[in-house]
Amino acid sequence: MNPSLHRLALAAAVSAVLCAAPLAHAAVTAEEARALGQSLTAIGAEKAANKDGTIPAYTGGLTTPPAGYKPGDGMRPNPFAGDKPRAVIDAKNMAASADKLTEGTKALLQKYPSFRIDVYPTQRSVAFPKFVAENTAKNAVRARTLNDGKSIEGAHAGFPFPMPKTGHEAMWNHLVRFNGQAYESKYRNLSVDASGRATLATEGISVQEYPFWDTGKTAAETFWRIKLSYTGPARRAGEALMLIDPLDIGTKDRRAWSYLPGQRRVKVAPDLSHDTPNPGTAGATTFDDTFIFNGSMDRFDFKLVGKKELFVPYNAYAAVYQAKQDELLKPNHLNPDFVRWELHRVWVVEATLKEGKRHVYGRRTFYLDEDSWAALASDAYDARGQLWRTGFAYMAPSYDVPAPYTDMFGHYDLVSRVYSLTGYIAETGGLRHGKPLPEREWTPDALAGAGIR
Numbered sequence: 001m002n003p004s005l006h007r008l009a010l011a012a013a014v015s016a017v018l019c020a021a022p023l024a025h026a027a028v029t030a031e032e033a034r035a036l037g038q039s040l041t042a043i044g045a046e047k048a049a050n051k052d053g054t055i056p057a058y059t060g061g062l063t064t065p066p067a068g069y070k071p072g073d074g075m076r077p078n079p080f081a082g083d084k085p086r087a088v089i090d091a092k093n094m095a096a097s098a099d100k101l102t103e104g105t106k107a108l109l110q111k112y113p114s115f116r117i118d119v120y121p122t123q124r125s126v127a128f129p130k131f132v133a134e135n136t137a138k139n140a141v142r143a144r145t146l147n148d149g150k151s152i153e154g155a156h157a158g159f160p161f162p163m164p165k166t167g168h169e170a171m172w173n174h175l176v177r178f179n180g181q182a183y184e185s186k187y188r189n190l191s192v193d194a195s196g197r198a199t200l201a202t203e204g205i206s207v208q209e210y211p212f213w214d215t216g217k218t219a220a221e222t223f224w225r226i227k228l229s230y231t232g233p234a235r236r237a238g239e240a241l242m243l244i245d246p247l248d249i250g251t252k253d254r255r256a257w258s259y260l261p262g263q264r265r266v267k268v269a270p271d272l273s274h275d276t277p278n279p280g281t282a283g284a285t286t287f288d289d290t291f292i293f294n295g296s297m298d299r300f301d302f303k304l305v306g307k308k309e310l311f312v313p314y315n316a317y318a319a320v321y322q323a324k325q326d327e328l329l330k331p332n333h334l335n336p337d338f339v340r341w342e343l344h345r346v347w348v349v350e351a352t353l354k355e356g357k358r359h360v361y362g363r364r365t366f367y368l369d370e371d372s373w374a375a376l377a378s379d380a381y382d383a384r385g386q387l388w389r390t391g392f393a394y395m396a397p398s399y400d401v402p403a404p405y406t407d408m409f410g411h412y413d414l415v416s417r418v419y420s421l422t423g424y425i426a427e428t429g430g431l432r433h434g435k436p437l438p439e440r441e442w443t444p445d446a447l448a449g450a451g452i453r
Helices: 003-020 094-100 103-111 130-140 167-175 319-324 444-450
Strands: 087-089 117-119 144-146 150-154 182-192 196-207 222-232 240-245 255-260 265-268 300-313 340-353 363-369 377-382 387-393 408-414 419-424 431-433
Touching: 087 094, 087 240, 094 300, 103 377, 117 340, 144 167, 167 182, 167 300, 167 363, 222 300, 240 444, 255 444, 265 444, 300 363, 300 377, 300 387, 319 340, 340 377
Parallel strands: none
Antiparallel strands: 087 117, 144 150, 182 196, 182 419, 182 431, 196 222, 222 240, 240 255, 255 265, 300 340, 340 363, 363 377, 377 387, 387 408, 408 419
């Protein structure tokens, strides 16, 4: 063969292979990663205080439980109970702080005269076990996204992208966020309608695990799994469901099963994802509203906008562990007396619906805490571009692990005037961290045994 033609043929073959291969994004360089533990924290947050000192420097977080905490107890006393608000923002004075409010927060302030945010001194309380820092440094130079950002490889037991360059990388940090490897809670999901009446959507036992954080293994195929066993209301008692999400969720679907006691059998449930109305919140949210965002990123394009200083719920121990249900759930919104807000730096990610894809939301904005990578707030827009729902997660770190905890969250529907609260545990025994269940407990047969028949 003519040498020139051979080179052309070889180039064409290489091009064909590259086009056929899943699109991958490279990790940061070793030189870039040196900033971790220096100017940046071990997981990529800015160590330094902000310019005016309203966000302090990071000094390691809270790792010593306060007085009154009983080891092994599911309830956690508020370590900042003595703090007083440094500002109160309501509809009358919100304009002065508009640049530090999410669009959803502004909408709530404008819509409900009784809504306000009490701003407390910023406490950078998030802390992690030592192995998280060590493995995050390793992941930084080897982790990659695949399949247009929908999958990852080369990461285990540490944040995959402490210095994200894309929206998908930032969102993966949230999806695999460290809440501890395994934990259990008895929870309630509650809804408040436009008249102010609170009703129980579901209650039950939640068992969650993140095999991604198993330091006894060098890799994991699954990053998150959950088993829910419903105990109420009466019409739902005995139902159960199980969801398992793979790291390669870009090419493999979520595995999901449901158990209905009336049928006495486990059914594959492929619709328990994306914008399917979530029965656990009486349909007030979608499945991928869970934890502010949950599941596959295949329906949106995710753009990393950058960092911003915003008021977000943080160190919300009073709401998560102390507030009685009737005290916390008020008409139109949670009782502001129990919700602590602080100024924090957050990563802003814009999600726009892909052409040809279907979802009830046309656009979404996510706000990820720089110290934990947990999504603390979201704004969701309808197909017309109008703000429809806004969500907030109520950060209350488990200082005894140590691990952030953001599994109590809520969404406000600005159109129907309904709001939901998911993961309420203050009157049910709180949250207990523990050891992972045996693999045999994560099978469809085991799910049937979890239901009350």
